[in-house]
Amino acid sequence: MAYFCDLNRMKDKIQTFSKFGDAGHGGITRYALSKEDEMARDEFVKRMTAIGAKIEIDDLANMYATIDGSDPKAKRIVMGSHCDSVKNGGNYDGILGVMSAMEVLETIVEKNIPHKHPITAMIWTNEEGSLYPPAIMTSGMVVYDYLPDNIKPSVEYSKMMASINVLDKTTTYKEALAKFKYIGPKSNRLSRDKYVCNFETHIEQGPILEDAGNEIGVVDCVLGMFNYRLEFHGQTTHAGTFPMNKRKDALYAASLALVELHKKVDELNRPELVYTTGEIVCHPDVHTCVPDYVNFSLDVRHEDPKVLEKVLAIVKSFDGKEFTKCTCKVIPMWNRDTVYWDKDLVKFVKESCEELKVKHQYIHSGAGHDAQFVSYMLPTTMIFVQSKNGLSHCEDEYSDPEHCMLGASVMLNAVLKADKHYE
Numbered sequence: 001m002a003y004f005c006d007l008n009r010m011k012d013k014i015q016t017f018s019k020f021g022d023a024g025h026g027g028i029t030r031y032a033l034s035k036e037d038e039m040a041r042d043e044f045v046k047r048m049t050a051i052g053a054k055i056e057i058d059d060l061a062n063m064y065a066t067i068d069g070s071d072p073k074a075k076r077i078v079m080g081s082h083c084d085s086v087k088n089g090g091n092y093d094g095i096l097g098v099m100s101a102m103e104v105l106e107t108i109v110e111k112n113i114p115h116k117h118p119i120t121a122m123i124w125t126n127e128e129g130s131l132y133p134p135a136i137m138t139s140g141m142v143v144y145d146y147l148p149d150n151i152k153p154s155v156e157y158s159k160m161m162a163s164i165n166v167l168d169k170t171t172t173y174k175e176a177l178a179k180f181k182y183i184g185p186k187s188n189r190l191s192r193d194k195y196v197c198n199f200e201t202h203i204e205q206g207p208i209l210e211d212a213g214n215e216i217g218v219v220d221c222v223l224g225m226f227n228y229r230l231e232f233h234g235q236t237t238h239a240g241t242f243p244m245n246k247r248k249d250a251l252y253a254a255s256l257a258l259v260e261l262h263k264k265v266d267e268l269n270r271p272e273l274v275y276t277t278g279e280i281v282c283h284p285d286v287h288t289c290v291p292d293y294v295n296f297s298l299d300v301r302h303e304d305p306k307v308l309e310k311v312l313a314i315v316k317s318f319d320g321k322e323f324t325k326c327t328c329k330v331i332p333m334w335n336r337d338t339v340y341w342d343k344d345l346v347k348f349v350k351e352s353c354e355e356l357k358v359k360h361q362y363i364h365s366g367a368g369h370d371a372q373f374v375s376y377m378l379p380t381t382m383i384f385v386q387s388k389n390g391l392s393h394c395e396d397e398y399s400d401p402e403h404c405m406l407g408a409s410v411m412l413n414a415v416l417k418a419d420k421h422y423e
């Protein structure tokens, strides 16, 4: 038997949570550990307590609301996402996964759906890392012991605790955490001892589902990616007095290199490959000075490591190359392999879509999510809900409430299949 969640209750949640951090023009600014974050957690506690769920909090302010199953010895099935946002973000990124998890528990309790395992809805703290970088912070800390060695340093506990508020430049993450209303013991953290598998529902944040006329994405993996910086050293001097032919302009060199890089990567002709230069550092960054130092970021993503290697070979070929008398230096920042979701759980999501007659397709995730870290600890999968015009991390972010309800319904039925599958 397949179950649907409640459209009106879902709509009510979307409207209610949109108030916590309402920026006044359709979106929200809800930083982790802020007053607005606290309001969203108050609402989570209120709604989850109302259905008889037990609330737990860990030492990183992650929150867990659990309803019992028929087997008191069974491990928990967990569903979760984050409730923080970027500055002037939308009403769906992250919070939709929390609302969907709540909706699943509410539907189970309301319809009295039998299940063996306890089921938990959870909130991850500081996924966006908007005030306290990096992104996907606490899920990384929680699964630290299971992470590959090359990823561990990026989420190391003492480093994360020392992360400094990017706005006030003084408060550390540790200090903000100590002041936060919702804090508990480390023993409440997600663990293999207590939990059996993990689901995360999230908006797609891209245009693929909408373009294909599909409501739901059955996510099969998070794309592998690498991150490099290209650096250029020149000579600074006066913009008015120094002749053009004698200059070593690092910004001009960087722009020539960027154009050449795009040309070469595009020649690989891989339609699914995405790569971005989104950040540039220019010194001295003064309009009357020739720039003597520039570096820019390069973020490259694709499922197939062989394709990533081809791009990497192109990027590395720029190392030591001269552009207008400035030498390019290629610096690796970090990389991650494609993470494939648990095959059984992906199958349960697919079957649930079919049983509910939801329009769906397989899809890759190009963005990182809490689920990606959790997958190192527990069998994990994700469900994507169609994003209007593919927009996200902005106030225009929108998903149809009907699609949101369908996403929660797909997760509910997949959770019930997992409930039968695991001991």
Ligand SMILES: [Zn+2]
Binding pocket: 082, 093, 094, 127, 202, 369
């Ligand atoms: Zn998110």
